[in-house]
Amino acid sequence: MKITKLTTWRVPPRWMFLKIETDEGIVGWGEPVIEGRARTVEAAVHELSGYLIGQDPRNINDLWQMMYRAGFYRGGPILMSAIAGIDQALWDIKGKALGVPVYELLGGLVREKMKTYSWVGGDRPADVIADIRRLREAGFDTFKLNGTEELGLLDSAAKVDDAVGRIAEIRAAFGNEIEFGIDFHGRVSAPMARVLLRALEPYRPLFVEEPVLPEQAEHYPLLAAQTAIPLAAGERMYSRYDFKRVFAAGGIAIIQPDLSHAGGISECFRIAAMAEAHDVALAPHCPLGPVALAACLQVDFVSHNAVLQEQSMGIHYNKDAELLDYVKNRDDFRIEDGFIRPLPKPGLGVEVDEERVIAASAAHAQDWRNPVWRHADGSVAEW
Ligand SMILES: O=C(O)[C@H](O)[C@@H](O)[C@@H](O)[C@H](O)CO
Numbered sequence: 025m026k027i028t029k030l031t032t033w034r035v036p037p038r039w040m041f042l043k044i045e046t047d048e049g050i051v052g053w054g055e056p057v058i059e060g061r062a063r064t065v066e067a068a069v070h071e072l073s074g075y076l077i078g079q080d081p082r083n084i085n086d087l088w089q090m091m092y093r094a095g096f097y098r099g100g101p102i103l104m105s106a107i108a109g110i111d112q113a114l115w116d117i118k119g120k121a122l123g124v125p126v127y128e129l130l131g132g133l134v135r136e137k138m139k140t141y142s143w144v145g146g147d148r149p150a151d152v153i154a155d156i157r158r159l160r161e162a163g164f165d166t167f168k169l170n171g172t173e174e175l176g177l178l179d180s181a182a183k184v185d186d187a188v189g190r191i192a193e194i195r196a197a198f199g200n201e202i203e204f205g206i207d208f209h210g211r212v213s214a215p216m217a218r219v220l221l222r223a224l225e226p227y228r229p230l231f232v233e234e235p236v237l238p239e240q241a242e243h244y245p246l247l248a249a250q251t252a253i254p255l256a257a258g259e260r261m262y263s264r265y266d267f268k269r270v271f272a273a274g275g276i277a278i279i280q281p282d283l284s285h286a287g288g289i290s291e292c293f294r295i296a297a298m299a300e301a302h303d304v305a306l307a308p309h310c311p312l313g314p315v316a317l318a319a320c321l322q323v324d325f326v327s328h329n330a331v332l333q334e335q336s337m338g339i340h341y342n343k344d345a346e347l348l349d350y351v352k353n354r355d356d357f358r359i360e361d362g363f364i365r366p367l368p369k370p371g372l373g374v375e376v377d378e379e380r381v382i383a384a385s386a387a388h389a390q391d392w393r394n395p396v397w398r399h400a401d402g403s404v405a406e407w
C-alpha cells in the first residue's frame with residue numbers, strides 16, 4: 025500500500041482535518057491543528073508530505089521517526105501538531121486495512137467505558153452554577169472552569185476573593201455531589217499561584233490545571249509541596265522529551281497531553297506509559313474536534329492510568345460548529361452518565377462527513393484567534 029495524497033481543510037470553529045489517501049482506496053483522517061495557528065500547521069503538514077508520498081502508511085513507527093528526526097529542528101507546537109495529525113491518519117488507515125479499531129492494535133481494552141468532563145463558564149468564568157445544573161441533567165458530574173480572568177503578576181485580595189468566591193459558591197450549591205477542575209490557563213504567576221492554591225485548598229477541587237505557564241514548570245514541585253490539590257499540566261507540552269523533565273522534577277499529578285499537539289497516538293501512547301511508571305494519571309486535553317477526540321479515546325482505552333477525558337461538546341469555543349457536526353456515526357460518540365464507550369468501528373472509529381467538511385471549509389472565512397487581553401495599565405495579560 026502507498027500514500028498518494030494529503031489534503032487539508034480548515035473548518036469552523038477552529039479545527040483542521042487531514043485526509044490521507046492511498047493507492048488501495050483506504051483513507052485515513054487526522055486533526056493536525058494548533059488553536060489560532062491552523063495555517064502554520066497546515067503548511068507544516070504539506071512540508072512533511074514530501075517524506076510520505078509513495079511510502080507504506082502501515083509503517084507508522086518508521087514514518088513517525090522519519091518525520092521527527094528528518095528535521096534538524098524539531099519539537100514544539102507546530103511541528104508536533106503536524107506530526108500528530110498525520111500519525112492519527114496513519115493509525116486510521118492501519119486499523120481500517122486490518123478491520124479493527126486502533127485500540128486492538130495497541131493491545132486491547134483495559135476498561136469498558138471512559139469518564140469524560142464538560143467545560144462550564146467560558147473564557148471569563150460566569151454562570152457556572154447554571155451551566156453545572158444544566159449539564160448535571162445531561163448526566164455529567166465532573167466539570168472544568170477557568171479559575172480567573174486577567175490576573176497581574178501581583179494582584180489584589182479582591183481578585184483572589186473573586187476567584188475563590190466562585191469556587192465556594194459551587195461547593196455551597198452542590199456539595200461533594202460533583203467534581204471540578206480549575207484551569208489557571210497560564211494566567212496565574214508563580215507568586216499568585218501560591219496565594220490561590222492556599223485559598224482554594226478548603227474547597228478541594230479535583231485538580232488545578234496549568235497552575236503556572238509551562239515555561240515556569242520549575243515551580244510545579246514547589247507548588248505541589250505547599251498543597252494537597254492535585255496539579256495538572258500537559259496541553260502545552262509536545263513530546264516525551266518535554267514530559268520526561270516534568271516526571272523527573274515531580275509535582276504534576278495529572279498529565280494532559282493533547283493528541284493533536286503531542287505527536288499523535290504513537291507519542292501519547294508512549295507518554296501515557298511513562299506517566300504510569302511515575303504514578304501520574306492521564307487526562308488527555310481535547311477542546312478540539314471529533315478526530316482528535318477519537319484519537320484520545322483510542323489511547324484512553326488502552327492506558328491503565330487514564331482517568332478523565334476532556335471533550336468539547338458545548339465548549340465556549342465551538343461557535344459556528346459543534347463537536348459532532350462533521351461526523352456521520354454520531355451515535356458512537358454518545359455520552360451516558362458522563363461516560364463514553366469504546367468506538368467500535370475500524371481505525372480511529374470516526375466516520376468523517378467529507379462533503380460537510382469541504383462545504384464548511386469553502387465557506388470558512390474567519391481564522392480563529394484567541395483574544396489578546398490587556399491589564400488595566402494597558403500591558404498584555406495572559407489569556
Ligand atoms: O483546558 C483546555 O481546554 C484549554 O486550556 C483550552 O481552553 C485552550 O487549550 C484553548 O483551546 C486554547 O485555544
Ligand SMILES: [Mg+2]
Pocket residue numbers: 207209233234259
Ligand atoms: Mg487548559
